[in-house]
Structure formats: C-alpha cells, structure tokens
Amino acid sequence: MAKRVAPHVRTFDVAIIGAGVVGAAIARELARFDLSILLIDAKSDVGAGTSKANTAILHTGFDTVPGSLESRLVSRGYFLLREYAREVGISYETCGALLVAWSAEEFANLSKIQEKAIANGYLESYLVDVADLYEKEPHLGPGALGALAVPGEWIIDPWSTTLAYATQAKAAGAILQLSTRVERIAQSSHLHTLHTSQGEFEARYLVNAAGLYSDVIDREFGFEDFVVTPRRGELMVFDKLSRSLVSHILLPVPSSMGKGVLVSPTVFGNVMLGPTAENLSDKSATESSITGLAFLQEKGRKIMPALLDEEITAIYVGLRAATEHSDFQISLHAPQRYVTVGGIRSTGLTASMAIAEHVRDLLTQAGLDLGVHDSLPAIHIPRLGEATLRPYQNEPLIAANPSYGEIICHCERVTRGEVVATLASPIPPQDQAGLGRRTRATLGRCQGFYCHAEVRALLESKSGVS
C-alpha cells in the first residue's frame, strides 16, 4: 500500500496533475505500491472536468484505429473496468449497441466497420436487417436500412468510476489535493517543484493527466508534441419516462463528418441524445449553444421522434481534448522523470485503467522503484443504477435505518439516508452538482421545484441535519 505521509510533508514519490478519470485511475494503480502519491486538481471535486460530461459508454474499441495505442488500451481498459465495476459496485448495463445505417452509403459501410472491428480483435459484431432492427427498436424513426450490432458496447456510471478510483487511492494512502491549481513547475536534478495556488509541492516523478491543459503543462518542460483543441460535445438527457423507448445504444455510422449523434439509455434510467462536435478555442467554454441544441433536437427527431415529446431533464457539455494527432498522446520523458498523458479524447473513461497500467510501466522505465506490491483496501461505492435495487426499495435497509425510506429528491428517488451518507463519505461533495453526481439528487425532471431548498440546506449544514 502507498506510504502514509504526515500532513505537513510536501515531498512525494509521484505527483499526478489532474484528478479526472485518467489521473484518478493512475493514482489508484500506483497506490498499491510502496510510494507516496499526490493527486492534485484545480477543481473542488474529482472528475469535475471532461470526465463528468461524456456519453458514458464502455467501448469495446471496435472502431478505433487498428494497431494504435488507443486500440490496445481501450480493449484492455474495457476488460479491466468491467471487472472493477463488478468488484466495487459501479452500475453498468449490458445493453449492446446498434450502428444504424440511414443511407445506402452508410449501409454499405457496415461491413467495412465489421472488418475493422475484427482487426481490433472484436469478433462478436453481426449485421441486422431492417425487419429485425425495427423489432429490436420499434420506436426508431422511419428510414433506417439496417444495422451492425455490437453487443459488447455497454453503458456505465461515469461519475462513480472516477469517484471509486479516487476513493480507493485515498484509502490506500494517496493524498488528494483539490482546489489546487498548478501554476508553474520548476525542476532540479532530482525533484520537480510544483508552484500551486496552495503553495509548493515537490515530487520525484511527475504525471501530467491535465486533460485539456496537458499541452500547457508540457510547455513547462518545453515540450511541444501536440496542441489541445477543445472539441465541444453538447448532450441532452431525457426524463426517465422515456427509458422504455430504447433498448440499445443507437450509434450513428461514423463518416468523414465525425462520429455523429447517438441515442443511448443511461444506467440511471434516462435516455441521452448527443453529442455535437465543434472545435473551439476556449478551454473553459462549457456552455451549451442555441445552434447545438437545435441541431440535437433535429437529429433526435429523425432517430427517435417519440423521444422529443419527453421532458428534457439535463443539458451537459463536455470538451474533448482533441489534438492534431488521432491517437492518444502518452509519452515518457525519462530524463525529466515525467510522463505526459494527453489527447485522451473520446474513449478515456473506458481506457482509464489500462492507461494507468501503461503509465506505471513507463514510470518504472524511467527508474521509479515501485517497491512492495500490496492489495488495495476494499471499497464499496453506492450503486446508482436503476437496474439494481435502490435504497428506497430495500426493505431490510429501511428497517435498519428509516431514513433510507424517506425520499427527498422525488424524481430520482434519492433518500435522506443516501444524502447524509454521501456528505460523510471520504471525498464529500462540495456543491449541489457534486452531490448530484454522487446521489442523483436534484438531477431529475422537477429540476429542484420540490427538492432544491431541502438539498441545499443539507449541503450547507454539511452534517446532514436539516
């Protein structure tokens, strides 16, 4: 297990900049060794950058570029995260995907995509004819010609994934330093000094998992291997009452125009529509746009007209860390004892655990002595998915603690017991959005009409007594 360090110690074996899904996975991987670890993020919560706003698909990697690093890490990451989700209680559903062809050109492409899948080592895809497609998805809009089924594409709870990694890393002794922006990095022969908004930290080895800002951190070392262009992806989430409309992840057929818009169930029992794809220059531009939302509604109306009659419960924006290269930009700079993990654009959630293993190996190549390997402390993350029993349905749990029978967020059926437990968890939420990611409170159809004040009071009291 990671070396425990006293609170005043500010020198670490490894520092990781960025507590997104990638940085948190790396911290967790390293925390099983005899190392002191610092995980640092500018935001007040883990996973509050791109990792909080994605389409939450556990990708098989069937359509990655064969032979690329991404292909290898997504395939391996898929397997690792699937096992991990089972182990710690992250919700997932094995719904499978259908790549729906809407034109003759797309239809012709399906068999090419199937060949690509095989080249990526994914052998289970198969073609679905029109009749079968509408039988599988009766609410699909008119005009579809057929599909390629990819049964291995699953959906997962993305927020609990990052939270689980960070919680386990912390339990194993890693230090989590939030609300701390790295502003400048100075190097001596054997130490990196991180000048941050909360003072200085030192580390022998450094991992840059800064997502959209990974190129900025690289410049501190004078590396100019890539430039990150934020690629905006806008997403709409529809009310739970729409969940019965769709059974599979409905993927568009990738074209020269990019990946396109999908319709997918979420593990929380909603349906998601998106994302858009638009290159921006501002890395903090997480606002949705009038044109983007109109575009999604138009697309959605074609893919599944009935979906658009349902209420929208959330609108999200995620910024992909796109670069001028198509592959992940992971590189070891051995003389500097520094690893860059950049350009983790659209598959980072799936690949996270494999990226972490890869980074661990790169660090050892640069001379990091991992020391003794130990098993990580067991943790358990509250399951938020609708496919398994929720606390409000759990009779023995309510009998043991009646607050698990008191629903306070009615639309998402979140109980007082869950909110109180979350406020006392190892990485507690700092705001309503963070509480929502951990419990779903306030994320439902009433948008706080009923529960905003109550939830806010609980959060402000912190102890959970309102």
Added chain:
Amino acid sequence: MKKSEVDVLIVGAGPAGLAAAIAAKQSGFARVRVLDREREAGGVPRHSSHTGYGLRDLHRVMSGPKYAARYISKALEAGVEISTSTTALDWAGDLALALTSPLGLEEVSASQILLATGARERGRNARAIAGTRPVGIYTTGALQQSVYQRHQEIGKRAVIIGAEHVSFSAVMTLAHAGVQTVAMLTPEARHQSYFPLHWGTALRYRYALRTRTELLEILGRDRVSGVRVATPRGEEVIECDTVVFSADWIPDNELARRGSLQISESTKSPIVNHLHETSRSGVFALGNLLMPIKSADQCALEGSSLLSKNW
C-alpha cells in the same frame, strides 16, 4: 411487505387531495387515506407564504401555509388518515399502489384511487435554454421554498421568465428575500395575468415588464451574470445574478403514465370524463394534475365536488 386496504386512497395532500378526502369522509366512506411524499401535508400552498389563497372556497383571503393548515385540520377532524413522507411509487394492481416510506414498503388496495399529484413548472433544461450552468437559477416553486422555508441567500438582481399569475408570486417572493426584480420577460405582446395584479405588483415592487422579449441564453460561469435576450429592437444583455423560470406548467403525471392511463397529448394530463374518472374505472384525477394551472381554491372545490358527482 406490508399489505393494507382502504376505501378511498388519495395520492397528493394538496388542496385538491385534502378537500376530496374530507368530502369522502363526510359522505360516509369509512377508511380514507391520503398520501404525500413531502414531510408535511398541504401541497404547494405550504411553500407559498404570501397572501392570495382561499377566496372561493373558504371565503377569506389568507397566506398559503395558513390555507394548508386549515385543510389539514379539517381533514384530521373528519377522520382522514394522512401519511406523509410516503411516496406512491407505482401500481401494484388495477386498484392498488406500491408505497415506500420510513416505515418500509407497503401495498395498498382501494375501491377508489384519486390522483391529485399536482403540477410543476418547467425548469431551464426542460425549456432547452442554452448557456452556462451557474448557481442562481430557480423555478418559482424552488424559490419559494428557499426563501420562506429555509431563509436561504438568493441574490440581488433577478430576471423572471414568464408573466403569468405565478410570475407575480415570484416578484413578491424575491422582494421578501431582498432581491430586486429587474425585468419580467414574456415573448407575448402582454402579460397573462389580471391587470390589477400586474399594476399592483409593478407599482409596489418597480420592475419592467418586457413583452415580445425572449430569453436566448444564460451567462456567467460560477454565478449567473446575466441573460441574453431577443427583443423587437435586436439582442441585448440584461445583467442579473438570479433567473427565475415561472409558469410553463407540466402536470405531475408520472403515476398516471406508469399506470398506462390515457394521457392527453396537448396537456399531458390524464384524460377524464365528466366525473373525473380516468381511462381506468375506479381511478380519478383532479386538481392541477388536470390542465394546469388553476388556483388552489379551484382545485379544492374540484376535490369537494368530485364526490357529490360520483358517489
């Protein structure tokens, strides 16, 4: 799991549900039970501390909480069983519901089930409004609870979206919290409330009603900094730190839909006959669940009279 049986089971202890329960008792039903998922019975008026309730049914104008308290005590006197913190989750048969509460899970069957689950305002996402997602965005319903029940900090300058009755309620609630309403926006040519209400509120609280003005986008990263709007003269930005989405009602039709009751495409309410009976015999709908939004007293009168028509 606990199983129980009553004569009349009512979901929602707002004015409509409570009035119907009282009437049911008075007309001789032995076991009448009202459920509400909130900690206290009373429905929306409970959150609405300003005056304006009770004219048509109690013949006296009073505040929302006083109005709610009157109905609760009348119901208790009449022998109605009220179960709070109790959510009707789903159907457990044609005339049975599955409940959850701190007491555990329960299935209740009844000879009549009344749905009085009310309505809510569409929030920012439901209206597909673009922009940032900062702190400082409310519906009137959420605002009222923050201000009157929790005394939470709101802000200084607010813009209200919508100009219906409830929008004026938002103005009063904001004023109570020390927030100035800088503008009330409606894409229509005029407001949709009574003129006296508008003039009275406008005179007293001084704000601009901006007709033919449409909200385009919310601005501000952490905290709302303004709204971008389209006016007949072009686009403009109104600076504010709070945005209240008022009106644009949607019935709370989840139970009705889960029970596959017939739903009106235009209002999204369950379709009922002249006796308020839905497409399932023995299941009735009333109050704001039907064609929102009515005033509380209208909902209560509907509840009281449901009975004389039906039984």
